[in-house]
Amino acid sequence: MNTTKSSKLFAEAQIHMPGGVNSPVRAFKSVGRDPLYIKSAKGAKMTDVDGNEFIDYIGSWGPMILGHAEPRVIKAIQAAAEHSTSFGASSEKEIELAKLIKKFVPSIEIVRMVNSGTEATMSAMRLARGFTKRDKIIKFEGCYHGHGDSFLIKAGSGVATLGLPDSPGVTQSTAKDTLTARYNDIESVTELVESNKDNIAAIFIEAVGGNMGCVPAKKAFLQALRDLCDAEKILLIFDEVMTGFRLAKGGAQEIYGIAPDLTTFGKIIGGGLPVGAYGGRAEIMKMIAPSGPVYQAGTLSGNPLAMTAGFETLRVIDETPDFYAKLEEKSAYLENGMKDLLKKANLDYTINRVGSMFTLFFTNADVLDFDTAKLSDTSKFTKFFNSMLENGVYLPPSQFEACFLSITHSQEDLDATLAAFEKSLS
Ligand code: HOZ
Secondary structure, three states: OOOHHHHHHHHHHHHHOHHHOOOHHHHOHHHOOOOOOEEEEEEOEEEEOOOOEEEEOOOOOOOOOOOEOOHHHHHHHHHHHOOOOOOOOOOHHHHHHHHHHHHHOOOOOEEEEEOOHHHHHHHHHHHHHHHHOOOEEEEEOOOOOOOOHHHOEOOOOHHHHOOOOEOOOOOHHHHOOEEEEOOOOHHHHHHHHHHOOOOEEEEEEOOEEOOOOOEEOOHHHHHHHHHHHHHHOOEEEEEOOOOEOOOEOOHHHHHHOOOOOEEEEOHHHHOOOOOEEEEEOHHHHOOEOOOOOEOOOOOOOOOHHHHHHHHHHHHHHHHOOOHHHHHHHHHHHHHHHHHHHHHHOOOOOEEEEEOOEEEEEOOOOOOOOHHHHOOOOHHHHHHHHHHHHHOOEEOOOOOOOOEEOOOOOOHHHHHHHHHHHHHHHO
């Protein structure tokens, strides 16, 4: 594969940007090669500046559930742009998107739009502290809730990939208010709650973890968290930045049948433009300024282009018959195909999949939490990743990320992926 132009661009980029990139997970550092520069993408395919074409399983880290450059979404963005790219004032699309989010996710009574998933989780944390008048939060090892100071403790995603569990620059006084528990282990949570009685404002969790690879929570564990939060007056906050509108219209909370007090969103609700949101019970959300005293603001929040892209994306999902059943069918086909090929090659690696999110771990252990995710042989992942890329399949460049399918992945794409998979196992 010729990647000369990409490598030339990367050499230049390193003069101007830290590590040559604007987000660490893009740097391909852990897979030992220069990142590719993408020129265009359509449906399930991406093309780089050297003209190589790939079947894409990153989907911009989640948002491109309809595939790239979906015609209705693009047309709506173009039409909206004719009326200006930003007002810094209210516009009707904000209400329409808020209504659609509420329709899809019944636990959301009031929602506030922001500009990224990071902003959503940071704001939800401040709100939880303001509402409960408590300081500490609990998060889970290997879960990633964006790069807010309080969340960069034993975090997943790029933090795990680059081995930077506790980032310099996070002060000790901030870090001491973040307690970390073990995913899928309720005792590790109850111990923290008991030793910090009446001090925990919120428990943050990705109900299906996507930042230590794909690691689903067990239903009994989530139910136990819900019960514990109710008993101790702690807010349960689901980070559905990745899972929202991806696993089901109502996200992970719909498939588990468990309602959190607050939910954070991003990715799909921006249809590929920068958006986040947080919402939940009205009693809590009314604490946000200007209806309440907890301050949170943003010039670009509710930006008309982003609202339009998100609204149109959710509408396409809503109007496509059996959208999630079709996505499940494609995802199950891929999972079963990979499992058959692993068996044929006498390999017993673990595949975790929930709906259109999945990860192959190079271990035969059940992957239930961050410790078991780390059992994966990352040197094998690196070899596998590079072979898949050489064979036309673009995976997240880290063991500790999830792969995403879109509704535009065709039977041909899935079969080509399986052919690349078979070659890459040897
Ligand atoms: N949540 C995404 C990765 N797990 C964000 C991608 C990024 O950090 O650039």
